[in-house]
Amino acid sequence: MSFANVPFMNSLAKNRETMKKSFIVLALLSMQIWGLVSCSKDTSPTPQITLGEELQQALDDGLASFKGKGVSATVIMPDGETWTGASGISYGTKPVTTDMQFGAGSIAKTFTAVTILQLVEENGITLDEPISRWISSYPHIDGSITIRQLLNHTGGLYDFVKNDDYWVNIFDEPSRVWTPEEIILEFNREPVYPKGTDWHYSNTGYNLLRMIIGELEGSGIPAVNEERFFQPLGLSNTFTTMGATLPPGVAHGWWDLNEDGNYDDFYSWQRTAFATGIGGEVFTTSEELAKWIKALFHDGIVLNAQSLDQMLTFHSPCTGEEYLSAGYGLGVVLFNPQQFNDIRLYGHSGNAPGYAAMAAYLPDYGVSIGLMDNTEEGEAMFMSISNILDVVVSHLETTQ
Numbered sequence: 001m002s003f004a005n006v007p008f009m010n011s012l013a014k015n016r017e018t019m020k021k022s023f024i025v026l027a028l029l030s031m032q033i034w035g036l037v038s039c040s041k042d043t044s045p046t047p048q049i050t051l052g053e054e055l056q057q058a059l060d061d062g063l064a065s066f067k068g069k070g071v072s073a074t075v076i077m078p079d080g081e082t083w084t085g086a087s088g089i090s091y092g093t094k095p096v097t098t099d100m101q102f103g104a105g106s107i108a109k110t111f112t113a114v115t116i117l118q119l120v121e122e123n124g125i126t127l128d129e130p131i132s133r134w135i136s137s138y139p140h141i142d143g144s145i146t147i148r149q150l151l152n153h154t155g156g157l158y159d160f161v162k163n164d165d166y167w168v169n170i171f172d173e174p175s176r177v178w179t180p181e182e183i184i185l186e187f188n189r190e191p192v193y194p195k196g197t198d199w200h201y202s203n204t205g206y207n208l209l210r211m212i213i214g215e216l217e218g219s220g221i222p223a224v225n226e227e228r229f230f231q232p233l234g235l236s237n238t239f240t241t242m243g244a245t246l247p248p249g250v251a252h253g254w255w256d257l258n259e260d261g262n263y264d265d266f267y268s269w270q271r272t273a274f275a276t277g278i279g280g281e282v283f284t285t286s287e288e289l290a291k292w293i294k295a296l297f298h299d300g301i302v303l304n305a306q307s308l309d310q311m312l313t314f315h316s317p318c319t320g321e322e323y324l325s326a327g328y329g330l331g332v333v334l335f336n337p338q339q340f341n342d343i344r345l346y347g348h349s350g351n352a353p354g355y356a357a358m359a360a361y362l363p364d365y366g367v368s369i370g371l372m373d374n375t376e377e378g379e380a381m382f383m384s385i386s387n388i389l390d391v392v393v394s395h396l397e398t399t400q
Helices: 006-013 024-037 051-064 105-121 147-151 164-172 180-187 203-217 221-230 272-277 286-298 305-311 379-399
Strands: 070-076 082-091 239-241 281-284 325-328 333-335 346-352 355-362 367-373
Touching: 051 070, 051 082, 051 379, 070 286, 070 379, 082 286, 105 147, 105 203, 105 221, 105 281, 105 286, 105 305, 105 346, 105 355, 147 203, 164 180, 164 272, 180 203, 180 272, 203 221, 221 239, 281 286, 286 346, 286 355, 286 367, 355 379, 367 379
Parallel strands: none
Antiparallel strands: 070 082, 070 367, 239 281, 325 333, 333 346, 346 355, 355 367
16 A cells, blocks of 8 residues: 555556447437427527636546546636636535645645755755764764755655555554654665665655654644745635644545455544654645645745746656656656656645545646545546646636
8 A cells, every 4th residue: 555656656556447338329319300390590699608618627537537536626827817616525425615625745845845945945954065074873874865855756765655564554543643754664675776876765755854844843743834835825724734623624535445346435543643644634625726826836935936946847757658657856747748748747645545636737738737636546636637737728728
């Protein structure tokens, strides 16, 4: 079991098929009725489908393509026009609504990375200094690894979520409070390669970054996120939890616990061990996820131009159309355009127990997208994002 990592998301993206329905029978039936009822010419105007209706249909079709439970999506156009939609259920017969919050998974890495870059702007740290300046020595951690190498996953560190013992402990003691330090000491293993020689996605590295932030800020990630991002940007429906009971506004998360092919309601599962071990889980709505991406990449109000350039300098770990990611910057994924009809986009994807999410910015079109799924595997989300991208790009290229 592995969550919140790009390789896991890569495996979900392969073998995507475009779902098409046949209307031949309907067309034949329509022609027969036409021939029977009248020979007069119908001069009534053909109803025009709106962009919002097209996007909602794209979302509905994406959910219907797989056995997902519910999805929510937001598209912010370059002029600020915003569409938000939802499809499916939270639980029972309760529908997913646009104001429901979902787990953002590894999209939380964007907040961690931006915090580090803001600290660089504030002259608190530099990207190329060794991590030994800020954290203690740990087994299997090379203290000469730089902060930049943690951010872009070139430090060679093992990813602790790949350790089966980690998940055994999380499930055995779901209410246990773990510190990031304890997670590293207990579940980290030998590096997968020497630092700076290759690329390997590692949650271990981001736990180290959160520890550095704690040293510099004197507070935990939930408070840092709230003070630096959620309050200033007006993200009032976004929060970071360390495992407290989830509020009623959160969509129920679903996961196939016993691998019988059916999803199980995961909402009441105690998440403390998971949330504390990674420094906190971010929950948000699709609209506020899109607003975050817009503020960061489109409006440029979160980082200065130099920091944003650093963030978007991509190391290219993957090649070939089978991969979801074509590169990784400082806490940001360059998505593989071969998976998205040659559309260029970057942002981040994420998984958490019961949830999947994707945040994307289209730099060639100025469009920001937030998409959230309340099933951990997220297949419906990926079909939905593909459908939505097709609608958005077709609309912009037709109207511009």
